[in-house]
Amino acid sequence: MKITTWNINSVRLRLSGLARIIKNLCPEIICLQEIKVTNDLFPSKDIADLGYPHQAVAGMKGYNGVAILSKRPLTKIKTREWCGKADCRHIFATIADKRLGSIEIHNFYVPAGGDIPDPKENAKFAHKLQFLKEVAAWQKGRQKSPGNMVLVGDLNIAPLPTDVWSHKQLLKVVSHTPVEVKALEQLQLSGPWIDAIRKKIPPEKPVFTWWSYRSKDWTINNRGRRLDHIWTTEALKEKITAVDIYQSARSWEKPSDHVPVTITLTP
DNA sequence: ATGGTCGCTTGGCGA
Numbered sequence: 001m002k003i004t005t006w007n008i009n010s011v012r013l014r015l016s017g018l019a020r021i022i023k024n025l026c027p028e029i030i031c032l033q034e035i036k037v038t039n040d041l042f043p044s045k046d047i048a049d050l051g052y053p054h055q056a057v058a059g060m061k062g063y064n065g066v067a068i069l070s071k072r073p074l075t076k077i078k079t080r081e082w083c084g085k086a087d088c089r090h091i092f093a094t095i096a097d098k099r100l101g102s103i104e105i106h107n108f109y110v111p112a113g114g115d116i117p118d119p120k121e122n123a124k125f126a127h128k129l130q131f132l133k134e135v136a137a138w139q140k141g142r143q144k145s146p147g148n149m150v151l152v153g154d155l156n157i158a159p160l161p162t163d164v165w166s167h168k169q170l171l172k173v174v175s176h177t178p179v180e181v182k183a184l185e186q187l188q189l190s191g192p193w194i195d196a197i198r199k200k201i202p203p204e205k206p207v208f209t210w211w212s213y214r215s216k217d218w219t220i221n222n223r224g225r226r227l228d229h230i231w232t233t234e235a236l237k238e239k240i241t242a243v244d245i246y247q248s249a250r251s252w253e254k255p256s257d258h259v260p261v262t263i264t265l266t267p
Numbered sequence: 268a269t270g271g272t273c274g275c276t277t278g279g280c281g282a
Contacts, residue, residue: 062275214271
């Protein structure tokens with residue numbers, strides 16, 4: 001079973017990219033972030049025609065928004081609000097697989113956090129830290145023995161030194177500051193969750209999933225960050241057989257600034 | 268040290 005996560009940065013603008021990903025990877029599940037559209041304007045029909053009739057969507061006008069697309073039925077679809085905001089950053093659902101069993105899939109779009117890495121000066125950064133804290137507390141409290149779960153999304157944090165193009169130069173840049181990395185580690189302990197990407201790609205090796213639009217040619221300096229993640233619970237740990245970072249998607253015409261990230265689970 | 272570009276929407280915010 002392949003599960004793909006992609007910050008699509010407007011689902012309506014990038015349907016051809018989505019079709020291309022589907023053609024090349026054919027994942028069972030695709031989790032999208034930043035769909036930037038209300039539920040009623042979500043391109044359900046187009047996506048059903050691409051082979052994903054089962055859709056869980058939490059969208060709003062203009063900003064944020066998450067969706068889970070599936071070839072097979074989704075059950076127990078739920079959305080959750082965090083930090084008292086109805087800003088469409090979390091949706092989850094269950095998919096049944098004969099051999100793997102039921103898997104609960106969480107799709108997150110963590111707040112980016114603004115520019116100043118100080119929660120007292122910057123409300124957006126405070127929101128980001130609070131969001132991570134609330135999700136961790138919730139996850140800790142909800143299940144005594146976590147079963148098959150997968151957590152994916154744009155977590156907007158690059159935790160390892162090799163998750164950014166320059167550890168030293170990004171230590172004070174939001175997405176790689178120690179306080180955020182600690183908050184992400186606390187969230188990871190709440191599953192506890194396994195970093196599926198780093199289970200397959202050694203931590204010594206740089207891995208990026210996002211390259212800023214504010215560069216004429218993203219390939220010249222390769223100044224990327226690994227902001228998009230796939231985690232699993234222990235129960236699925238030994239079933240992670242492959243990961244894929246779809247880096248070439250960054251060079252497509254009208255690209256998202258994020259590229260798709262995929263794991264394969266084998267029973 | 269600074270500015271650079273997108274998307275949604277039409278002035279300016281968020282990333």
